[in-house]
Amino acid sequence: xxxGIRDVARAAGVSTATVSRALGRGPVSDALxxxxxxxxxxxxxxxxxxxxxxxxxxxxxIGLIVADIRNPFFTAVSRAVEDAAFAKGMRVILCNxxxxxxxxxxxxxxxxxxRVTGVIFAxxxxxxxxxxxxxxxxxxxLIDRAGPPGAHxxxxxxxxxxxxxxxxxxxxxxxxxxxxxxxxxxxxxxERRAGYExxxxxxxxxxxxxxxxxxxxxxxxxxxxxxxESDRPEALVLSNGLILMxxxxxxxxxxxxxxxxxxxxxxxxxxxxDLVEPGLTVVEQPVDxxxxxxxxxxxxxxxxxxxxxxxxxLSGRTVLRGSTRRG
Amino acid sequence: xxxGIRDVARAAGVSTATVSRALGRGPVSDALxxxxxxxxxxxxxxxxxxxxxxxxxxxxxIGLIVADIRNPFFTAVSRAVEDAAFAKGMRVILCNxxxxxxxxxxxxxxxxxxRVTGVIFAxxxxxxxxxxxxxxxxxxxLIDRAGPPGAHxxxxxxxxxxxxxxxxxxxxxxxxxxxxxxxxxxxxxxERRAGYExxxxxxxxxxxxxxxxxxxxxxxxxxxxxxxESDRPEALVLSNGLILMxxxxxxxxxxxxxxxxxxxxxxxxxxxxDLVEPGLTVVEQPVDxxxxxxxxxxxxxxxxxxxxxxxxxLSGRTVLRGSTRRG
DNA sequence: AGGTTATATGAAAACGTTTTCAGTCATCGC
DNA sequence: GCGATGACTGAAAACGTTTTCATATAACCT
Numbered sequence: 001x002x003x004g005i006r007d008v009a010r011a012a013g014v015s016t017a018t019v020s021r022a023l024g025r026g027p028v029s030d031a032l033x034x035x036x037x038x039x040x041x042x043x044x045x046x047x048x049x050x051x052x053x054x055x056x057x058x059x060x061x062i063g064l065i066v067a068d069i070r071n072p073f074f075t076a077v078s079r080a081v082e083d084a085a086f087a088k089g090m091r092v093i094l095c096n097x098x099x100x101x102x103x104x105x106x107x108x109x110x111x112x113x114x115r116v117t118g119v120i121f122a123x124x125x126x127x128x129x130x131x132x133x134x135x136x137x138x139x140x141x142l143i144d145r146a147g148p149p150g151a152h153x154x155x156x157x158x159x160x161x162x163x164x165x166x167x168x169x170x171x172x173x174x175x176x177x178x179x180x181x182x183x184x185x186x187x188x189x190x191e192r193r194a195g196y197e198x199x200x201x202x203x204x205x206x207x208x209x210x211x212x213x214x215x216x217x218x219x220x221x222x223x224x225x226x227x228x229e230s231d232r233p234e235a236l237v238l239s240n241g242l243i244l245m246x247x248x249x250x251x252x253x254x255x256x257x258x259x260x261x262x263x264x265x266x267x268x269x270x271x272x273x274d275l276v277e278p279g280l281t282v283v284e285q286p287v288d289x290x291x292x293x294x295x296x297x298x299x300x301x302x303x304x305x306x307x308x309x310x311x312x313x314l315s316g317r318t319v320l321r322g323s324t325r326r327g
Numbered sequence: 328x329x330x331g332i333r334d335v336a337r338a339a340g341v342s343t344a345t346v347s348r349a350l351g352r353g354p355v356s357d358a359l360x361x362x363x364x365x366x367x368x369x370x371x372x373x374x375x376x377x378x379x380x381x382x383x384x385x386x387x388x389i390g391l392i393v394a395d396i397r398n399p400f401f402t403a404v405s406r407a408v409e410d411a412a413f414a415k416g417m418r419v420i421l422c423n424x425x426x427x428x429x430x431x432x433x434x435x436x437x438x439x440x441x442r443v444t445g446v447i448f449a450x451x452x453x454x455x456x457x458x459x460x461x462x463x464x465x466x467x468x469l470i471d472r473a474g475p476p477g478a479h480x481x482x483x484x485x486x487x488x489x490x491x492x493x494x495x496x497x498x499x500x501x502x503x504x505x506x507x508x509x510x511x512x513x514x515x516x517x518e519r520r521a522g523y524e525x526x527x528x529x530x531x532x533x534x535x536x537x538x539x540x541x542x543x544x545x546x547x548x549x550x551x552x553x554x555x556e557s558d559r560p561e562a563l564v565l566s567n568g569l570i571l572m573x574x575x576x577x578x579x580x581x582x583x584x585x586x587x588x589x590x591x592x593x594x595x596x597x598x599x600x601d602l603v604e605p606g607l608t609v610v611e612q613p614v615d616x617x618x619x620x621x622x623x624x625x626x627x628x629x630x631x632x633x634x635x636x637x638x639x640x641l642s643g644r645t646v647l648r649g650s651t652r653r654g
Numbered sequence: 655a656g657g658t659t660a661t662a663t664g665a666a667a668a669c670g671t672t673t674t675c676a677g678t679c680a681t682c683g684c
Numbered sequence: 685g686c687g688a689t690g691a692c693t694g695a696a697a698a699c700g701t702t703t704t705c706a707t708a709t710a711a712c713c714t
Contacts, residue, residue: 661708664708677693
């Protein structure tokens with residue numbers, strides 16, 4: 001029914017081995033190569049990638065495991081990863097974990113069954129630990145969240161510095177009662193919080209931080225509760241784009257002016273953050289470079305499996321806008 | 328090196344056939360099934376999906392081909408598709424075409440080589456035509472853009488009605504010089520434009536529409552040019568979320584008030600559209616249902632390959648906000 | 655010329671499963 | 685008590701490639 005390499009070989013009057021070599025890179029005379037190519041066109045042959053992968057033991061596939069593709073940060077990184085992968089002739093399997101350790105474990109098992117070439121992974125804290133305890137059969141590059149050091153290559157933002165930078169900026173603007181609302185599941189949020197708290201201490205200020213599930217809905221609820229308290233903070237540091245959006249929405253709902261009643265500073269320079277009044281101060285992450293560097297680390301790890309673990313730390317760029325302007 | 332089904336069979340003291348049956352659904356006695364499961368645990372066996380796919384001739388994979396995952400509409404649809412696919416034990420291969428016919432053709436060929444179970448595809452006009460001319464080996468469900476009727480199952484928005492609805496609303500608000508800025512590559516944009524023009528004609532108004540490459544940057548440039556003209560329109564209909572964003576940005580840059588100087592109405596109820604002053608009037612697409620319906624059509628097509636072609640038309644929901652309020 | 659090396663090709667093995675096919679054993683109906 | 689039926693199980697074939705291995709031919713070197 002379906003045309004296979006034997007049919008092409010018969011049509012070209014050669015062996016299947018020659019067809020295989022002509023299609024890949026193998027020593028084949030120009031004459032035969034042309035015969036084969038003509039036969040391929042004539043028969044409409046399409047190689048069967050499953051068979052190819054099975055025999056050659058090279059899946060040419062990388063797994064990309066993120067929390068939720070709808071988070072614009074992951075959307076952008078995914079696009080960069082996919083471009084790099086397809087450019088190298090590789091497929092990408094994208095998986096959404098919703099920050100659920102059970103789903104993370106399931107997808108990691110799936111990646112083993114696919115015999116993937118490698119995996120790029122933004123793990124929860126739980127997954128990072130178990131990944132360290134029992135390293136999988138394939139190379140892993142962690143993105144966004146590094147977890148405990150030393151186990152896997154990773155590319156992350158300099159989160160403590162970014163968190164501290166936002167505090168410094170706010171303090172410079174004259175704010176002192178600065179709260180922090182951070183995601184509860186990732187090491188990234190923990191690091192940003194650490195940077196926040198260190199900077200507050202450095203300025204002799206009292207840190208006041210809370211954690212929340214990293215999605216816009218619960219963040220909005222938490223922020224609304226906080227901002228309705230009598231001693232609400234003058235400014236809020238928000239640990240990612242979703243939480244920032246939730247906080248802004250809470251402020252709007254409560255009728256609080258930004259930055260008059262409460263200043264906001266967050267992460268992820270999404271396209272809408274400069275369209276919303278008065279513009280949101282954010283730390284921009286180099287999303288394309290995060291994806292590209294992750295692919296680079298992955299391929300270098302594949303080429304040299306025993307080289308020491310590497311951690312690429314990228315700096316964020318603080319984009320100052322109206323939401324943190326004093327007065 | 329790597330543990331295969333033969334190792335499991337040896338450890339369990341049974342044949343590979345029995346292991347295969349115990350792991351899948353086959354007639355195996357409870358005693359042997361338990362032996363096999365114990366052996367799987369003991370050996371750490373992971374089935375090789377390439378081998379499984381090759382032998383069983385079932386890839387359990389669907390292709391999802393969209394213009395750009397960074398377009399929030401496609402992001403949301405992708406997530407819905409992936410959830411549905413993984414729930415059915417299928418993998419998803421995501422491809423970004425950037426509206427480039429050459430890349431579309433390349434990815435379609437890739438899908439054939441993967442022997443995918445089916446494909447969900449948002450094609451450009453060019454691809455829709457060639458798809459109709461030479462139908463591929465796998466079932467295809469078109470989303471967002473149906474192309475010429477009759478060739479493939481599809482699930483689309485009622486674009487003419489949505490485009491007309493925005494015009495009706497604007498006219499109801501007292502606007503009459505209403506321009507339209509539409510994407511240049513998709514049938515969707517053409518349909519929305521047709522709805523716009525029909526509605527304008529119905530109201531006895533002069534339509535004035537332009538087309539632009541569907542991305543925020545070029546849309547902003549085109550809108551800025553248009554809004555700088557002396558006889559600029561009082562209101563603008565924008566054919567998708569990216570173009571809407573570009574238009575808003577152009578208005579801001581030119582110092583035009585919305586809706587005072589120019590009213591804006593567009594598509595895609597993205598989270599930021601109600602955060603930006605004065606809130607943007609948009610047609611919300613049922614993104615989750617589009618993804619779910621596409622998967623449903625695909626599976627029903629697989630089950631019954633010869634059933635007549637079906638087209639699911641979903642209604643948009645017009646969300647009225649300040650950007651179209653008169654006065 | 656004669657042997658050595660390089661190059662191109664084909665036959666067949668191999669990749670790791672699922673599935674066919676044939677068989678074993680127990681149960682059942684009469 | 686005996687053929688028929690049914691439920692499990694194992695041996696081996698099959699899926700469609702790539703890769704080894706062996707061979708033939710051509711090219712090269714002394």
